[in-house]
Amino acid sequence: MAAKNPFKPTAGARPPVLIGRDDMRQDFAESIENGPGAPGLLSIFTGPRGIGKTVMLGEIEDEAIEHGWIVISETATAGLVDRIGSGVRAAAEELGDGPGGRRVTGVTLGIVRVDTQLPAAREVHWRRQITELLEKLSEQDTGLLISIDEIHAVDRTELSEIAAVVQHLIRESLPIGLVLAGLPKSVEDLLNEGVSTFLRRAEKYDLHRTSIDEVAEAFRDTFSESGVNISDEHLRQLAEATGGYPFLIQLVGYHVWSQARKSGAVVTDEALAAGVQKARRRMGATVLQSAYSALSDVDQSYLLAMAEDDGPSSTTTIAERLGVNAVYGGQYRLRLLAAGVIETTSRGYVDFAVPTFREFLRDTPAYGLRLQHPKH
Numbered sequence: 001m002a003a004k005n006p007f008k009p010t011a012g013a014r015p016p017v018l019i020g021r022d023d024m025r026q027d028f029a030e031s032i033e034n035g036p037g038a039p040g041l042l043s044i045f046t047g048p049r050g051i052g053k054t055v056m057l058g059e060i061e062d063e064a065i066e067h068g069w070i071v072i073s074e075t076a077t078a079g080l081v082d083r084i085g086s087g088v089r090a091a092a093e094e095l096g097d098g099p100g101g102r103r104v105t106g107v108t109l110g111i112v113r114v115d116t117q118l119p120a121a122r123e124v125h126w127r128r129q130i131t132e133l134l135e136k137l138s139e140q141d142t143g144l145l146i147s148i149d150e151i152h153a154v155d156r157t158e159l160s161e162i163a164a165v166v167q168h169l170i171r172e173s174l175p176i177g178l179v180l181a182g183l184p185k186s187v188e189d190l191l192n193e194g195v196s197t198f199l200r201r202a203e204k205y206d207l208h209r210t211s212i213d214e215v216a217e218a219f220r221d222t223f224s225e226s227g228v229n230i231s232d233e234h235l236r237q238l239a240e241a242t243g244g245y246p247f248l249i250q251l252v253g254y255h256v257w258s259q260a261r262k263s264g265a266v267v268t269d270e271a272l273a274a275g276v277q278k279a280r281r282r283m284g285a286t287v288l289q290s291a292y293s294a295l296s297d298v299d300q301s302y303l304l305a306m307a308e309d310d311g312p313s314s315t316t317t318i319a320e321r322l323g324v325n326a327v328y329g330g331q332y333r334l335r336l337l338a339a340g341v342i343e344t345t346s347r348g349y350v351d352f353a354v355p356t357f358r359e360f361l362r363d364t365p366a367y368g369l370r371l372q373h374p375k376h
């Protein structure tokens with residue numbers, strides 16, 4: 001019997017079963033096969049924290065590697081262009097000069113980390129270098145994928161430089177792919193700011209929670225393959241406790257699996273209850289606490305006012321509860337949308353982007369205080 005917990009409740013970690021994302025990987029595979037200019041070669045994945053953006057980029061990278069492509073995997077922190085430039089040089093060196101150069105297939109250069117203080121002059125040439133690299137790859141019938149995570153934090157100048165180069169390469173019919181991931185509202189703002197009109201043409205995938213049925217199916221496979229027994233009824237309850245939200249799927253799976261191991265490799269009522277409770281506590285202590293503490297006091301009070309509702313909140317009602325006018329209320333709302341903490345459910349209504357946030361807020365001391373001292 002396998003003793004290792006198969007669930008992966010860690011940011012960016014590959015889950016034992018990737019739920020509900022087959023279509024997206026398939027789209028990308030088709031685009032690679034269709035070659036330069038295919039729509040999926042320029043894609044942007046958006047969604048709240050913990051929805052699976054980093055994992056999705058990993059899937060796309062794998063698909064590229066399986067097709068023999070070279071991958072440069074990056075995060076949008078300072079020095080991004082320099083690092084991509086270095087990645088291109090490293091790939092060109094790997095490939096070697098001249099026709100006798102070694103044929104490179106399927107390598108990832110994500111681990112290439114170089115000094116970002118490189119002299120600017122060296123970087124000036126990256127456009128020429130990447131063009132040469134792609135011409136060579138094109139002859140070998142492969143290509144280059146650049147993936148950039150967390151683009152909500154990107155330096156606008158760096159992104160527009162990258163976009164300009166990629167646009168040029170596509171125009172030259174060279175085999176280049178660019179896939180990006182970030183928080184929805186921030187990415188939308190980024191695209192609307194005119195950083196690059198070219199990027200606005202990208203295929204957009206807004207990642208959502210997965211269906212509860214699919215979660216139950218995935219749990220069934222993972223539990224049985226790892227030698228833990230679980231009844232259909234418990235599978236259902238477990239899947240429902242996740243709200244279909246990927247990070248919680250891994251947390252709930254992990255903690256219930258771990259409890260079950262202690263009770264003879266069977267998911268009992270007690271194991272399930274204890275595991276779910278632990279998962280929720282971890283969820284609060286990690287994703288929710290860090291998302292919450294990163295917000296200003298006024299933004300926090302907006303969330304606390306939302307937590308008073310059992311479902312989606314009317315933005316008009318929230319403004320009233322906070323004692324502010326609709327314009328102010330609208331500004332808080334936009335900031336929270338950009339931070340990926342809330343989402344618009346229907347016109348004039350917002351809800352938490354991540355499950356269990358409401359319960360987490362109701363448990364904070366500040367929630368009680370606001371009720372005792374309403375601002376109006």
Ligand SMILES: Nc1ncnc2c1ncn2[C@@H]1O[C@H](COP(=O)(O)OP(=O)(O)O)[C@@H](O)[C@H]1O
Pocket residue numbers: 008009010011012013014015017018019020021047048049050051052053054055056246247248249250
């Ligand atoms: N499609 C999926 N099915 C099941 N679990 C997933 C899926 N996508 C991501 N996860 C899990 O969710 C968690 C968050 O994934 P991550 O890619 O880091 O999210 P994001 O980058 O959007 O914050 C990880 O523990 C990961 O294993």
Ligand SMILES: [Mg+2]
Pocket residue numbers: 011012053054055149
């Ligand atoms: Mg991520």
